[in-house]
Amino acid sequence: MKEKGLSISSSCSSQIAMHRIAMHRIAMQRIAMKTPGIKWLIAGFLALSLSITGEVALAQQSIIRGTVVAAIDGESLQGVNIALYEADSLRLGTVSGNDGVYALAKIQAGTYELRASFIGFESFVDTLVIGRADRIIINLTLEIEQTTLDELVVEGDREAGTARVLAGQTTIRPADIEMIPGPDISGDLVNYLTTLPGIVSVGDRGGQLFIRGGEPWQNLVLLDGMWVYQPFHILGFFSSFPSEILQTVDVYAGGYTSQYGGRISSVIDVKSRNGNKKHYAGTASATPFVSGFTFEGPIVDDILSFLVSYRRSNMEDGASRLVDDELPFEFGDFFAKTHAFINSNTQLSLSMLRTNDKGSVFEGNDLEEPEYVDWKNRSVSTRYLVFPRAFPIMAEFIIAASRLKSTQESGLG
Structure with missing residues (x-):
């Protein structure tokens, strides 16, 4: 009987608790209907919570950035292909801008291979071990490639005309x-x-x-x-x-x-x-x-x-x-x-x-x-x-x- 009584008591307590929760929700709805500003307050609180969660996740990701210049004169190189590989699989890629600037973001911790290539220059390859929330600056200097060719025939039209x-x-x-x-x-x-x-x-x-x-x-x-x-x-x-x-x-x-x-x-x-x-x-x-x-x-x-x-x-x-x-x-x-x-x-x-x-x-x-x-x-x-x-x-x-x-x-x- 005690076990049964305890069970009934527990059941009644649950029903009472559910009834109180339902009454509490009705009361909250009435308050919200009377004061519409609370809706915006709650929505803002939820948005802030999600934003903080996203920022924490983003803070755990790493960034690689830098400048690409030519070794012969130090001039910035635009259009250099920058790629990040993991186990021979391409993860991220970008192209250097007018000032030779590049950036790779949202990188997870791990071991990667950074590759840079540009027509007429030797390719750059380096192995990187990246941790969490690393901010890495890698300024690249590319050497002019010396290649001897017997014969080279190039055919095709430039897609953009003369520029x-x-x-x-x-x-x-x-x-x-x-x-x-x-x-x-x-x-x-x-x-x-x-x-x-x-x-x-x-x-x-x-x-x-x-x-x-x-x-x-x-x-x-x-x-x-x-x-x-x-x-x-x-x-x-x-x-x-x-x-x-x-x-x-x-x-x-x-x-x-x-x-x-x-x-x-x-x-x-x-x-x-x-x-x-x-x-x-x-x-x-x-x-x-x-x-x-x-x-x-x-x-x-x-x-x-x-x-x-x-x-x-x-x-x-x-x-x-x-x-x-x-x-x-x-x-x-x-x-x-x-x-x-x-x-x-x-x-x-x-x-x-x-x-x-x-x-x-x-x-x-x-x-x-x-x-x-x-x-x-x-x-x-x-x-x-x-x-x-x-x-x-x-x-x-x-x-x-x-x-x-x-x-x-x-x-x-």
């Missing part, structure tokens, strides 16, 4: 620019741009480009993050960016993101090289139209470098004598840059651009006087890149200042 093209975006490299002939010994960006669909110039003078029907002032032109208000010289065959200083040029004819604010027609984002961190190098050229030089080298080997470029027109002493006619144009540009690897996860660069243009845009006639223009660009920028140790991202800070001074007058100039 890499995405939806609304065209990426141009110095090798692409050199394919287009120009009045200078080396190619020039403006001559390449005019071969792209939707981009036209007003002729051989004025320094203006019309892109997809927009006005020239509606184009945003950037050099290392600084605005260049008048990026093309008065003689329409030359831009303010010699091909020797260029790393990549991204042209957005549409579909560009909110980071490119301030213009509505197009974006031309120019990125310059960092300069040789291994040895000194330079070029010099002279033509009837323009002469100039570039010089680069290390200030501190493998850490700090500089790059300088200067050009000046030779119209009066060169081209005008060849055509036996007056060519009223005068222009020039000066570019300087220093770049430093401050430490394994921080980079700093300083850039400066100065341009000068003066000449005739209208020769005049019996009814109208000739018109002359004169403009000067002054632009400087500081660019700071940092890779936070806790996250697989790159933070970029740019401080830039630009100024354009221009005048236009009629008469004898």
Whole structure:
């Protein structure tokens, strides 16, 4: 009887407890109906709980990141394939960006093989033992591959034509620019741009480009993050960016993101090289139209470098004598840059651009006087890149200042 009594007592207690729980739920529902804010409070508490749980799980995962450079000159390499293998099985992969930066995230603890490959360079392979919540920085230096071939036949069409093209975006490299002939010994960006669909110039003078029907002032032109208000010289065959200083040029004819604010027609984002961190190098050229030089080298080997470029027109002493006619144009540009690897996860660069243009845009006639223009660009920028140790991202800070001074007058100039 005691056992039965205990059993009945237990059963009654359970029924009473269930009844109390049901009454408690009804009471909570009544309170919730009277105070709707409690619903949001409960939902917020559950979301916070899930977020904390996710952060704890994410904190147990590791991150590998770093920068890829060429051994011959220390320049950043874009487009390097980075892959992480586990027992010959591919786990993660990525491609280095414009600054040679790469990151692999959400890596579980274990033993892996890190592989890096790029056309024309020797592959990099290393074995890594990764623990929990590791933050690993691996900066890669790739050597140029020396290969002797008896015969090599390459057939096929380039999928993107003469440059890499995405939806609304065209990426141009110095090798692409050199394919287009120009009045200078080396190619020039403006001559390449005019071969792209939707981009036209007003002729051989004025320094203006019309892109997809927009006005020239509606184009945003950037050099290392600084605005260049008048990026093309008065003689329409030359831009303010010699091909020797260029790393990549991204042209957005549409579909560009909110980071490119301030213009509505197009974006031309120019990125310059960092300069040789291994040895000194330079070029010099002279033509009837323009002469100039570039010089680069290390200030501190493998850490700090500089790059300088200067050009000046030779119209009066060169081209005008060849055509036996007056060519009223005068222009020039000066570019300087220093770049430093401050430490394994921080980079700093300083850039400066100065341009000068003066000449005739209208020769005049019996009814109208000739018109002359004169403009000067002054632009400087500081660019700071940092890779936070806790996250697989790159933070970029740019401080830039630009100024354009221009005048236009009629008469004898």
